Amino acid sequence: MNSRLMNKKIWFLILLEVAILSLFYFLVIRPQQIELRGVRIEVQEKETLYVKLSVLSRLIDELRQEKASIGESIDHFLKVRERSERDLVVPASLTDIFRESKVEVISIRPVPEKVEGTLLISSWDISILADYNQLGHFISRLERSIDFNRIDSLSISSQGSSAEYRAQLVISRISLLKKEQDK
Numbered sequence: 001m002n003s004r005l006m007n008k009k010i011w012f013l014i015l016l017e018v019a020i021l022s023l024f025y026f027l028v029i030r031p032q033q034i035e036l037r038g039v040r041i042e043v044q045e046k047e048t049l050y051v052k053l054s055v056l057s058r059l060i061d062e063l064r065q066e067k068a069s070i071g072e073s074i075d076h077f078l079k080v081r082e083r084s085e086r087d088l089v090v091p092a093s094l095t096d097i098f099r100e101s102k103v104e105v106i107s108i109r110p111v112p113e114k115v116e117g118t119l120l121i122s123s124w125d126i127s128i129l130a131d132y133n134q135l136g137h138f139i140s141r142l143e144r145s146i147d148f149n150r151i152d153s154l155s156i157s158s159q160g161s162s163a164e165y166r167a168q169l170v171i172s173r174i175s176l177l178k179k180e181q182d183k
Helices: 002-089 092-101 132-144
Strands: 104-116 119-131 150-158 164-176
Touching: 092 119, 092 132, 119 132, 132 150, 132 164
Parallel strands: none
Antiparallel strands: 104 119, 119 164, 150 164
């Protein structure tokens, strides 16, 4: 009987230990496993987000580099185009005077050519921005040029509190017309 009683006590203790271990598992370990899985999923999501953000960051850097190179290309194209258009409309000697005088050209607009007898009068309406010395040098250089014979009109206005002046002038170049019969 002793052995039976002992077996019953052992089985009871085994059942009690199983119950305690089950409770410990379900009350302590299982919630921690669930929380650990949640943390693992959150970490994986953040790692995925980090990878996506790093790829996006590299893409943004590449796009910025492309934008910069496109911007440089466009600037170069516009400068070449502006230079070629200006050379078509404005003689090179006039652009040299602008460059030498260091004036900022705001606008140049050709005025329709006029024919007076055997003379061809080519005119340009020009707006420039310059300080007093640059403006004086520009007008002096323009008057001494062999290509430009006259300044048809000139108006100068100050630009507020700055030391720069805006000059609006019409200049003309007079040249002889070639006769068709002299060929």
